[in-house]
Structure formats: C-alpha cells, structure tokens
Amino acid sequence: MSSSSLLQASISSSSSAFFANTKINFNNRAQNVSLPAKPVGVCTCVATPQAEKTAFKTQVSRNVNIAKLQAGYLFPEIARRRAAHLQKYPDAQVISLGIGDTTEPIPEVITSAMAKRSHALSTLEGYSGYGAEQGEKPLRAAIASTFYDNLDIEEDDIFVSDGAKCDISRLQVVFGSNVTMAVQDPSYPAYVDSSVIMGQTGEYQKAVEKFGNIEYMRCTPENGFFPDLRTVSRTDIIFFCSPNNPTGSAATREQLTQLVQFAKDNGSIIVYDSAYAMYMSDDNPRSIFEIPGAKEVAIETSSFSKYAGFTGVRLGWTVVPKQLLFSDGFPVAKDFNRIVCTCFNGASNISQAGGLACLSPEGLKAMHEVIGFYKENTNIIVETFESLGFKVYGGKNAPYVWVHFPGRSSWDVFSEILEKTHVVTTPGSGFGPGGEGFVRVSAFGHRSNVLEACKRFKQLYK
Numbered sequence: 359m360s361s362s363s364l365l366q367a368s369i370s371s372s373s374s375a376f377f378a379n380t381k382i383n384f385n386n387r388a389q390n391v392s393l394p395a396k397p398v399g400v401c402t403c404v405a406t407p408q409a410e411k412t413a414f415k416t417q418v419s420r421n422v423n424i425a426k427l428q429a430g431y432l433f434p435e436i437a438r439r440r441a442a443h444l445q446k447y448p449d450a451q452v453i454s455l456g457i458g459d460t461t462e463p464i465p466e467v468i469t470s471a472m473a474k475r476s477h478a479l480s481t482l483e484g485y486s487g488y489g490a491e492q493g494e495k496p497l498r499a500a501i502a503s504t505f506y507d508n509l510d511i512e513e514d515d516i517f518v519s520d521g522a523k524c525d526i527s528r529l530q531v532v533f534g535s536n537v538t539m540a541v542q543d544p545s546y547p548a549y550v551d552s553s554v555i556m557g558q559t560g561e562y563q564k565a566v567e568k569f570g571n572i573e574y575m576r577c578t579p580e581n582g583f584f585p586d587l588r589t590v591s592r593t594d595i596i597f598f599c600s601p602n603n604p605t606g607s608a609a610t611r612e613q614l615t616q617l618v619q620f621a622k623d624n625g626s627i628i629v630y631d632s633a634y635a636m637y638m639s640d641d642n643p644r645s646i647f648e649i650p651g652a653k654e655v656a657i658e659t660s661s662f663s664k665y666a667g668f669t670g671v672r673l674g675w676t677v678v679p680k681q682l683l684f685s686d687g688f689p690v691a692k693d694f695n696r697i698v699c700t701c702f703n704g705a706s707n708i709s710q711a712g713g714l715a716c717l718s719p720e721g722l723k724a725m726h727e728v729i730g731f732y733k734e735n736t737n738i739i740v741e742t743f744e745s746l747g748f749k750v751y752g753g754k755n756a757p758y759v760w761v762h763f764p765g766r767s768s769w770d771v772f773s774e775i776l777e778k779t780h781v782v783t784t785p786g787s788g789f790g791p792g793g794e795g796f797v798r799v800s801a802f803g804h805r806s807n808v809l810e811a812c813k814r815f816k817q818l819y820k
C-alpha cells in the first residue's frame with residue numbers, strides 16, 4: 359500500500375469511527391455479548407465493539423458560531439482535492455500554483471542570523487527565555503524606520519507577531535462579538551471566517567453565498583476593484599487588503615483617501631492588510647498611514663511571510679497607533695496589548711533575529727531579489743493567459759494573477775485545470791461570491807514549474 363493510500367485508510371477508518379452514529383442499540387449489543395455460563399479461572403478478553411468505544415459524547419455543546427462556517431477553510435479544502443487527485447493519478451506531476459505558499463529558499467544573510475541566534479541559545483550568555491510579548495525593541499524600531507519612515511509611527515505602536523493571520527484573529531478578539539464588519543468581496547477568507555467564529559455575523563445564506571450581517575463590498579473589473587463607497591452601509595470594522603489577495607489589485611492614493619474619509623464619517627475602524635506591499639510596482643501607497651488622518655481610524659497588519667519566505671518561520675507585525683480610540687476614548691492599542699499579553703507569548707526569538715536581518719541593508723536587497731523573482735513568474739503567467747485571449751487582472755502589484763472565465767463556475771474551472779493539466783489553482787468563489795467566474799493563479803513557484811504549468815495551460819486552452 360502506498361503511503362498516501364495508507365494515510366487515506368487511516369484517516370477514513372478513524373474518521374468514520376469518530377463520526378459513527380452514536381445511538382446505541384441495546385438489543386444488538388445484548389445479542390453480541392456472550393456471558394460465560396459459569397465462572398472459570400481463565401479471563402477471556404473480548405474486544406470491545408468499535409461503536410461502543412467511540413460512542414461516548416461529552417456534555418459540551420458545540421460553539422454555534424464555528425458550526426456556522428461552511429465546509430472548511432478554503433485552503434485545506436484545496437489541499438484535500440489535490441490529495442484526492444494524486445490518489446486518482448499517482449504518477450501525475452502535480453504543480454501547485456494554488457494556496458500561495460512561497461517556494462524559494464530564504465536568503466542566507468537571513469538564515470545565518472537565525473542560526474547564530476539559535477546557537478547562542480546553547481550558551482549561558484546567549485540564552486533567553488520568554489521575551490516581551492510585543493516583540494524585541496530593535497526589531498520594532500527597524501520595522502518602524504523601514505516601513506513607516508516619516509509617517510509618525512513609533513516603535514511602541516508596533517506589535518511583532520507570529521504572522522498577520524494570527525493577528526487578524528487577535529484583533530477580532532479585541533473587537534468582540536458586538537461589532538459589524540465589512541470586507542472586500544472577494545477577499546482573503548480569514549477576515550470573514552474569524553468574524554463568523556467571533557459571533558459577529560448571522561447564518562450562512564446559501565442562496566447568496568454570504569453570511570448575514572456582513573457588508574460585502576463588491577470589487578469587480580467594472581469598479582476597478584475598488585468598492586463604490588456610496589453603496590456601502592456603515593459598519594464598525596472595515597477589512598481592507600491592498601495589494602489585494604486574490605485580485606492582485608492595489609488601491610490608489612485617491613481611493614485610500616476616500617476610504618479613510620468614509621471611515622471617519624462613519625466612526626469606523628479600518629483593518630488594513632498590507633501583507634503584499636513590497637510587491638507594489640505602481641506609485642500607490644504602501645501603507646494606509648501614508649493617508650493623512652489614517653492614524654485616527656486605522657490599524658495595519660503585515661508580514662514577513664511573502665517578503666522573505668517566512669511562511670514557515672512565522673513573523674509579522676501589527677501597527678495600532680496611539681491616536682486610535684474607541685467610542686469611550688479608550689486607546690485601542692491598550693486593549694490589543696492586553697489581548698497580546700493574554701493570548702500570545704511573543705514571536706520566536708529566532709524568527710525575530712531573522713526579521714532583524716531582513717531589515718538590514720543586505721537583507722532588504724536579498725528580499726527585493728526574491729520578490730523580483732516572483733514578479734518575473736507573474737509576468738510569465740500574465741503573458742500566457744493574455745496570449746490565450748483571457749482577460750487577466752492583478753499581477754503588477756501582487757504575486758497573484760486573477761483570470762476571468764466569464765459565465766463559468768470557478769470550481770468547475772479549478773477542476774478542469776486540475777484534471778487536464780495537473781495544476782492546482784484557486785477557485786475565485788472561495789474568496790467570496792464576487793470571485794465567481796475567476797481563478798487565482800499564484801506566482802509562488804519554482805521557475806521550471808511555472809514554465810511547465812504555462813505550457814500545459816497553453817495546451818489546454820489553445
């Protein structure tokens with residue numbers, strides 16, 4: 359049996375046992391149990407029937423908010439389909455341009471700083487245990503001066519973390535269940551899912567493929583992927599990602615100025631996700647704090663994941679300016695600090711050494727080189743689809759290419775591409791109903807894989 363079929367067997371046997379109908383049929387049980395006619399000195403061990411072993415249920419009710427989530431988080435679902443495809447075609451050379459995980463090695467100037475820090479932990483002088491929950495001072499200072507120079511963001515406005523995704527959920531804990539939220543549609547799924555889990559939303563409405571009580575801000579080619587704010591209802595929180603995952607579009611200075619004004623008019627807080635800011639080619643803001651007045655209405659979260667290949671190392675940060683206040687005048691940063699201290703014990707000291715190396719002159723140069731490599735991949739993918747006559751968006755300011763398949767279901771196109779080319783992409787509708795009819799192709803891949811995938815796309819759609 360191959361390792362994948364072994365895995366499958368173990369998953370299906372344990373999961374079917376786990377999900378077994380737990381109603382116990384006492385009549386059947388009675389038939390299966392053989393009682394000894396008379397006591398004897400030998401004890402016979404009879405295996406407990408499977409159903410009886412797994413029938414126990416606790417008295418804890420399931421979190422109703424988690425129960426509202428649909429199917430599963432998008433990317434595990436794609437991984438599941440990829441695994442199923444491999445089962446069907448064990449010899450297929452599957453290429454993944456799907457989940458958006460980085461593929462290129464971390465530059466050595468960065469890993470050597472992590473190795474040094476790691477070795478120092480074996481010495482009395484170099485050992486350190488728990489660090490500051492908010493991150494090490496030199497790294498906070500380096501983030502402030504590298505990404506927010508002249509923007510009046512100070513070292514203590516920056517909270518170093520184990521990644522932007524984790525910070526999105528910690529921010530949701532700060533906001534609690536009593537707020538309303540808006541998201542770009544389509545958008546990175548963590549905003550909606552964390553909002554559902556926190557109980558900020560209503561039930562999932564299958565007919566419209568939306569959760570109740572979330573404001574979906576439609577972003578389409580027709581509106582240049584920037585929502586028409588005149589039609590957007592007021593919410594407490596506005597999640598906004600630029601450059602955007604999945605559409606690859608980036609908001610202009612004028613658009614972000616409108617967004618900040620909209621938040622001010624409504625007394626809302628913007629959670630601005632700038633995880634791809636270093637991919638920007640156009641002259642658009644790299645940070646929301648480039649917009650005057652943003653510090654009173656915005657938080658920014660970002661990450662080393664896509665800049666330095668830190669998706670596995672884990673390091674990010676969130677900026678919560680002191681000027682940002684709740685309606686009672688209490689600083690949002692103080693509550694965020696409280697949650698960080700309660701739910702998190704600080705980013706790994708080894709990752710932080712890597713982060714500091716990323717922001718040295720050599721580290722910055724090395725990061726730009728890796729980003730440049732992925733941007734070349736993006737160009738190859740864009741040119742491929744354009745040469746096939748597809749309308750293609752994104753790519754210029756983000757490592758994602760948003761390909762339009764008008765009138766078709768995204769999951770159908772995803773399946774067609776996987777079945778016929780063995781290339782994993784991401785169905786646009788997984789990012790919200792506004793993504794229907796699109797497929798996202800990620801530029802994270804080895805060059806040979808990107809070229810091979812594009813060759814297969816050309817064969818399929820010629």
Ligand SMILES: Cc1ncc(COP(=O)(O)O)c(C=O)c1O
Pocket residue numbers: 458520521522523524546599603631633660661662663669673674
């Ligand atoms: C828009 C966006 N924000 C955040 C993240 C997660 O970043 P991290 O690895 O820092 O948790 C991703 C990852 O794909 C992303 O696309």
